[in-house]
Amino acid sequence: MSAANNKDGKYKYKGIPLTVVKRLPGYQRLLSELAAKEVERVSSRELAAKMKINPSQVRQDLSLFGSFGQQGYGYRVSYLLSEINKILGINAETKMVLVGGGQLGRAVANYRNFAKRGFIIEAIFDRDPRVIGRTIDNRVVRDVQELTAYLQAEPAEIGIICTPASAAQEVADQLVAGGIKGIWNFAPVALKVPETVCLEHVHLGESLMILSFKLKQKQEELFNQKK
Amino acid sequence: MSAANNKDGKYKYKGIPLTVVKRLPGYQRLLSELAAKEVERVSSRELAAKMKINPSQVRQDLSLFGSFGQQGYGYRVSYLLSEINKILGINAETKMVLVGGGQLGRAVANYRNFAKRGFIIEAIFDRDPRVIGRTIDNRVVRDVQELTAYLQAEPAEIGIICTPASAAQEVADQLVAGGIKGIWNFAPVALKVPETVCLEHVHLGESLMILSFKLKQKQEELFNQKK
DNA sequence: TTGAGATTGTTAGATATTTAACAAAGTATG
DNA sequence: CATACTTTGTTAAATATCTAACAATCTCAA
Known part of the structure; x- marks a missing residue:
């Protein structure tokens, strides 16, 4: 594990960037879906494709909490899911x-x-x-x-x-x-x-206003392309 | 206006960072609240305090869309609100x-x-x-x-x-x-x-999982402080 | 058992975002 | 009408986030 624990292993999960935290539920959902389909293994490349982010980012995000994968193999879906559940605190009621x-x-x-x-x-x-x-x-x-x-x-x-x-x-x-x-x-x-x-x-x-903004932006884009 | 338009003034709102877009509805809500209270003027410092961000950020965010304020005075609430409504596309039905x-x-x-x-x-x-x-x-x-x-x-x-x-x-x-x-x-x-x-x-x-993560993090923090 | 291929975890570099600093230009007051 | 004060818009520096690169090391097929 890289940055998560200090010497005595007590100060966990300190200083995780909020941008990373916001991606965690996405990983959780993807892994749940894979587990439901009984997929056994998954690589950072595959996870990244589904999340529409960079594979490096997947590996770096996960490395903040531990080493859950294996070189040449990837991640075991069931193990990574259970670890992410622990991280998110959705193992207990x-x-x-x-x-x-x-x-x-x-x-x-x-x-x-x-x-x-x-x-x-x-x-x-x-x-x-x-x-x-x-x-x-x-x-x-x-x-x-x-x-x-x-x-x-x-x-x-x-x-x-x-x-x-x-x-x-x-x-x-x-x-x-x-x-x-x-x-x-x-x-x-x-x-x-x-x-x-x-x-x-x-x-x-x-959330609706953000959609409205995006719509407006895209319409102007298309309008200008036609010209 | 700084970055929003190109020479002929047609390519508006291109390349606005998503982080900025996500703050726009917040400005909109704050300004609506101020307008409802019939507050006339507001400074970047006041807006920033309510948004829990830095005053520089407020000014820089707004400057991507235009110059809506006045030195020594701040922003006229009604004017800035109407401009933000235009930006968000919530002026029309x-x-x-x-x-x-x-x-x-x-x-x-x-x-x-x-x-x-x-x-x-x-x-x-x-x-x-x-x-x-x-x-x-x-x-x-x-x-x-x-x-x-x-x-x-x-x-x-x-x-x-x-x-x-x-x-x-x-x-x-x-x-x-x-x-x-x-x-x-x-x-x-x-x-x-x-x-x-x-x-x-x-x-x-x-959103609930993010809350769950934060809770877990804070509890560990408190636990460690007591030690 | 070996060697080619795959994929991680990590470091370093590239890019993006946030904050600080300040000149410019207004306000407000006596 | 002069002057002290305020606050913007913008540039530059600081910080944070993302991406590329690669050694380490595992898998898998022959």
Whole structure:
């Protein structure tokens, strides 16, 4: 292993560039697909082709975490997948709570791909009396006022925020008070949380705007080629 | 203006780094918020603080598209916002069609933030006979078999894919056949489309895995600090 | 068992992105 | 109307990321 550990092997995964981190789930998905097809081995060249990146980059990314391949052979799919799962922390079960039982919240609650990987939504909360008490994917929606108390009794690692932007910060504060370690935020707002809490945003609107920009750019390109 | 135009002013927005493009929606949202609060002026320092980046970066990002500020004053919020809207292509109305009327599709169809910015879902399609004919947010769900024919009669710019991964490629092909210009893909699969079509992925699962990685990293950090 | 071919992990070089620095040009105030 | 202050747009330096190159070493077929 190259850069990941210091002498006593304790300081793992420090200083991994965010650009590398963002590629890890891509490797995970590709390897899952290969494993499902019962492919035994894969080379950095093949992985790179599927990711549309350079083979050197695949090797360098992986080398930040260890030596998982073999010269002249490549990587054993099952082994590399299990190592990447460990790196991503999806080997153990992770408990989550979801706040916001609207359309988006229900979509997230019903999304099977998380559960498959050990991410379990333990409880769902909402503010709206018309939603509280109803059932979403076999879980009764609880009153958000019980959120912090619930978490103290039933700790969870990740809190999912699917509320409108106006309520998101308040919910985040309650999640933090309940001892949550990470927040997965779908509300289009920048949350403030203590340094000890991890934050990951999913801003759907921003993604659409990026597509819009690319479209505009490509149209101008084509227009100019015709001339 | 520095790098955006060539001599005759036609080749706009070429060669903008993707890292910059990804920040543009952030600027857009911040400026919208400031405009809503009727703030008149803003400096690169203030924008940078809210984006958690360096003021130089804000100025350099913007300078790729033009000169929108004034020495000693900063940027006029309303003007900069309108320029960024132009850059992102959210000044005109953009027609979209959505394929997949499941939980996620319904959530996207009901999401108000797009419509506010001129992105209109004109029609919704599904494969399931139990869903076809039902109404989602005032639009009747059509049979996906009609998709290509519909698009030929009623052109749209963007196709949204909210189907399971297994159906996504087929839907993408039909969208392309119907003359769609860009695809916004929520299915966890890498789509193949012609070079002329723009693609933007939203991989919810990948975002959760990144959060999981960060959590793991932070926990090890804290564990080591205690020692 | 040997040798040709393949592929890793790593180092060094090339490229891209971010940050610092500063002249230019405005604002604001007395 | 002069002057101190502010802040941009831009150039150059610093940093980060990506790519090429290659020794080391394994595979595989004969």
